[in-house]
Amino acid sequence: MKKRKTFAAAIMAVSGATATTHAFGQSSVTLYGIVEEGLTYTTNQGGGHNLQMQSGVTQGSRWGLRGAEDLGDSLRAIFVLENGFDPSTGNLGQNSRLFGRNAYVGIDSRFGTFTLGRQYEFMTDYMSPLSAQGQWGIYFAHAGDVDNLNGTFRVNNSAKYQSPDFGGLHLGAMYSFGGQAGSFGKNGVISVGANYKSGPLYAAAAYTHINSPYAAVFDSLSKNTLYTHYLPSATSEDIYGLGASYVIGAFKFGLNATRTVFHSGLDSANVDFNNYEAWLGYNISAALQVGGGYTLSDVREHASGNKPRYQQANLMVDYFLSKRTDVYAMAACLTGSSGTHAQMDYVTSASSTNRQSLVRVGIRHKF
Secondary structure, eight states: OHHHHHHHHHHHHHHHHHHHHHHHTOEEEEEEEEEEEEEEEEEEETTEEEEEEEEOSSSOOEEEEEEEEEEETTEEEEEEEEEEEETTTTEESTTTOTTOSEEEEEEEETTEEEEEEEEOOHIIIIIGGGSHHHHHOGGGOSTTTTTOTTOOOOEEEEEEEEOOOBTTEEEEEEEEOOOBTTBTTTTOEEEEEEEEEETTEEEEEEEEEEESHHHHTSTTOOOOTTTGGGTTTOSEEEEEEEEEEEEETTEEEEEEEEEEEEEEEETTEEEEEEEEEEEEEEESSSSEEEEEEEEEEEEEETTTOOOOEEEEEEEEEEEESSSSEEEEEEEEEEEEOTTOOOOOTTOSSOOSSSEEEEEEEEEEEEO
8 A cells, every 4th residue: 555655646746747847848839821922924034025923922932830938037949940832833942942941940038049040141131121122022122132132042051149129229140150171161151230120210230241152042053144143253242231211100111222242253353233222102091002112223343344233113002801811913124224134033034135024913821
C-alpha cells in the first residue's frame, strides 16, 4: 500500500510539472497567405503588344507559417517560413525556393528582436512603405527596382537585429555571412536603417552594402534591362534611401529619394542611379481608394559619360469587397531618354523603343 501511494504521488508530481511547463511555454502557429491574380496588357514588349495573366503584382502570392513561444521573462522564440508561388502555373517563386520569401528563427524580447536566416534588408523593410510600390504594387517600382524597395532580392545567411520602440523610433542592423572559405566578406551584405512613426507621420532612412551583388543576392541571373548589364562586373553595390509620408484626413502622400551605386559596373567605373518619387493616395470611401505617383530616375555612367533618364507615371484604383478581398485597376507609363529601352519591373521583356505602358485589372484575397 505504501508503494502504491508513493507511485501515485510521483505520477501527480510529474503531471503537475508537465502542466506547469505547458503554462510557461504557451505557443502558437498561424497559417496565412495571399493569392493575387490579374490580366495585364502591355503596349510594347520587344516591339509587340502583349496580354498576359500575371500573379503577385499588388502583393506577391504566398503562404506562410508564423510561430511564437512564450519563454517567460518577456522572451519569445519566433519563426517565419514563407513560400512564394505563382497561381497562374503553380510554380514556386524566388528561383524555385521552397521558402524563398522568408525563412528565419530568432528571439524577441524587451531589448529587441534578433533573427537568423533568409530575410529582407532595411531598404525593403523601412523604405518600401514610403513608395508608391509599397502602397500599390510592383509595377510602380523605381527603374526596375534598382533600389530593392520592392524586395526583388532577399539576403541569405543573415543575422538581423531590430530595436524596441524608443518613443516611435526603431533602429535596425543586418549582416550576411558570405560563406566563402578564405574570404569572410566575399558575397557579404551589410544593412542598417532607422524609422520613426508618430501619429500621421512616418519617416525612414536606410543603407545597404553588397559585395559581389550578382552572385550574392541575384543568383547570377539577369533582371531588368535598365540595370542588369551593370551587375555581372560590379564588385559591390551601395543603396541609400530617405523619405517620409503623412496622413491628412482621407489623404496620404509621400516623398522619397534613393541612390544606387554599382561600383565598377561599366568599364571598371561606377554607375549611379538616383531616384526621386512623389505619390498621393485618397480614400473616397472606406471601400474605395485611388492613388497616383511620379518617379524620376537619373542615371550616370562614369566611364562613358552617358546620362540616361527615365520618368514613370502611375495610377491606381482599388475597391475592397471585404476586409480580405479587393479588386483593382492600375496603369503605368515608363519613358526613357533617347536611345534607351524601357522595361517596368516584373514586365517580362523590354520595349523596342524608349517607352512602355500597361494597364491591369486584378483581384487579391488574403487569408
